[in-house]
Amino acid sequence: MPPFRYKAKNPEGRVLEGSIEAETEDAARLVLRQRKFTILEIKKVSTGGFFRKGPKVKMGDICIFSRQLATMVASGLPLVSAIGIIADQTESKNLRTVLLQVRDDVSAGVNVSEALAKHPNAFESLYVNMVRAGETGGSLDTILERLSTYLEKSEALQGKIKSAMIYPIGIIVVSVVVVVFLMVAVVPTFKSVFSSFGKALPLPTQILVDTSDFLQTKGHYLLGVVAGAVFGFTAFKRTAYGSRFLDALVLKLPLFGSLTLRFTVARFSRTLGTLQKSGVPILESMDIVAKTAGNKIIEEAILKARTSMREGEGVAVPLKATKVFPAMVIQMVGVGEETGKLDDMLMRIADFYDREVDTAVEGLLKMIEPITMVVLGGIVALIVLGMYMPMFEMGGMAGGG
Numbered sequence: 001m002p003p004f005r006y007k008a009k010n011p012e013g014r015v016l017e018g019s020i021e022a023e024t025e026d027a028a029r030l031v032l033r034q035r036k037f038t039i040l041e042i043k044k045v046s047t048g049g050f051f052r053k054g055p056k057v058k059m060g061d062i063c064i065f066s067r068q069l070a071t072m073v074a075s076g077l078p079l080v081s082a083i084g085i086i087a088d089q090t091e092s093k094n095l096r097t098v099l100l101q102v103r104d105d106v107s108a109g110v111n112v113s114e115a116l117a118k119h120p121n122a123f124e125s126l127y128v129n130m131v132r133a134g135e136t137g138g139s140l141d142t143i144l145e146r147l148s149t150y151l152e153k154s155e156a157l158q159g160k161i162k163s164a165m166i167y168p169i170g171i172i173v174v175s176v177v178v179v180v181f182l183m184v185a186v187v188p189t190f191k192s193v194f195s196s197f198g199k200a201l202p203l204p205t206q207i208l209v210d211t212s213d214f215l216q217t218k219g220h221y222l223l224g225v226v227a228g229a230v231f232g233f234t235a236f237k238r239t240a241y242g243s244r245f246l247d248a249l250v251l252k253l254p255l256f257g258s259l260t261l262r263f264t265v266a267r268f269s270r271t272l273g274t275l276q277k278s279g280v281p282i283l284e285s286m287d288i289v290a291k292t293a294g295n296k297i298i299e300e301a302i303l304k305a306r307t308s309m310r311e312g313e314g315v316a317v318p319l320k321a322t323k324v325f326p327a328m329v330i331q332m333v334g335v336g337e338e339t340g341k342l343d344d345m346l347m348r349i350a351d352f353y354d355r356e357v358d359t360a361v362e363g364l365l366k367m368i369e370p371i372t373m374v375v376l377g378g379i380v381a382l383i384v385l386g387m388y389m390p391m392f393e394m395g396g397m398a399g400g401g
Contacts, residue, residue: 003120004028004044008037015040016110018117020125034284035132057122061092063151065099070144080107098122111135126271126288133278143278150274157266157354160361161259168368175376180215182383187212190387201390208386244296251297255367259360264298265329266353273346283310298324315342 003019006028010016016037022028025042032039065086072082080103087099098119105115113132116123127147134143191209201209215222236242251257271292275285286306293299305318316334319325329349336345 004042007041008039011036016114018114019120057095059151059155061095063148066144066148070141074141126292129280129288130278133280146274168372171372183212183215204386205389247296262353262356264295266350269346270350273343276343
């Protein structure tokens with residue numbers, strides 16, 4: 001979503017400046033009015049093409065900052081002093097830059113949530129809205145502790161997915177390097193031997209030799225094609241249509257689709273549960289959850305459910321109507337609504353799907369490893385066989401003679 005810079009008066013009459021992400025300017029104005037802001041100025045911010053401006057801060061650094069700030073606030077240390085101390089101690093240059101600006105804004109009388117909102121590359125809307133709820137309710141230290149827990153579990157969940165893919169990707173990269181080395185450095189050595197045979201080469205050997213010649217003489221064209229394909233795929237993915245198309249495709253893939261859905265449901269449940277525990281209104285929570293879904297199809301389903309909820313419906317029925325969320329999630333959300341413990345039920349759903357993701361990742365990794373080894377081992381075996389087939393034939397002819 002594009003960012004919008006705004007200048008507005010808060011309910012206390014103080015003039016604030018900040019940024020907000022929304023689909024359109026009207027949507028941004030609506031969110032600000034829901035916060036009871038009087039809008040003085042609002043305009044769309046250019047993101048500079050493919051790159052967003054502003055320092056990017058790692059989630060791990062934000063987790064540590066949240067823990068430290070929660071401890072200091074609970075100890076009674078003034079907010080400006082606490083932020084300044086953390087800024088001086090942090091090893092992250094980007095975080096230090098952001099925190100010093102936040103400290104200056106808070107020192108000038110700006111609410112900490114609005115000061116954080118000026119740095120969307122460091123503090124996403126979920127973080128800002130929860131801090132705002134903590135300020136309003138006088139429980140900022142408690143909110144920061146919940147944020148820390150949420151960020152740590154989210155980072156751990158993403159880390160599991162990434163770590164599961166490191167090994168097979170590493171095998172593929174190493175195998176490709178080995179194959180290219182054989183084709184460029186080893187096969188040409190055998191080529192001079194093959195040419196002395198004075199007869200047609202076996203088909204696998206001829207294909208091997210032709211491929212080696214192509215890589216040596218026109219390999220740079222292949223690299224250009226690969227680079228162009230990567231660039232085109234990246235550009236296509238950044239478009240609204242491309243992003244939606246690829247997200248829909250991922251959900252339909254065997255194995256990966258199920259894993260993606262479980263991962264997304266876990267994130268949805270934990271985010272919504274954390275927001276509800278922090279006292280953020282349900283409609284605003286659904287809007288934040290949609291932005292952090294990580295999948296356009298799921299995001300559209302959440303926004304569709306939010307529209308129904310605005311008209312007076314609960315949470316479970318609109319979610320069921322989207323036909324995206326598993327039946328167990330709908331049932332548990334319904335029970336949570338009936339018992340008045342929706343936040344607790346959402347956290348249980350998140351914990352359950354975290355375990356489901358762990359199991360799915362382990363199973364997928366066990367399946368990918370042998371398949372990758374067999375396929376790439378077969379490719380190397382074919383290369384070696386193609387190099388030695390002429391020698392086997394010459395040996396057979398010599399034995400027959």
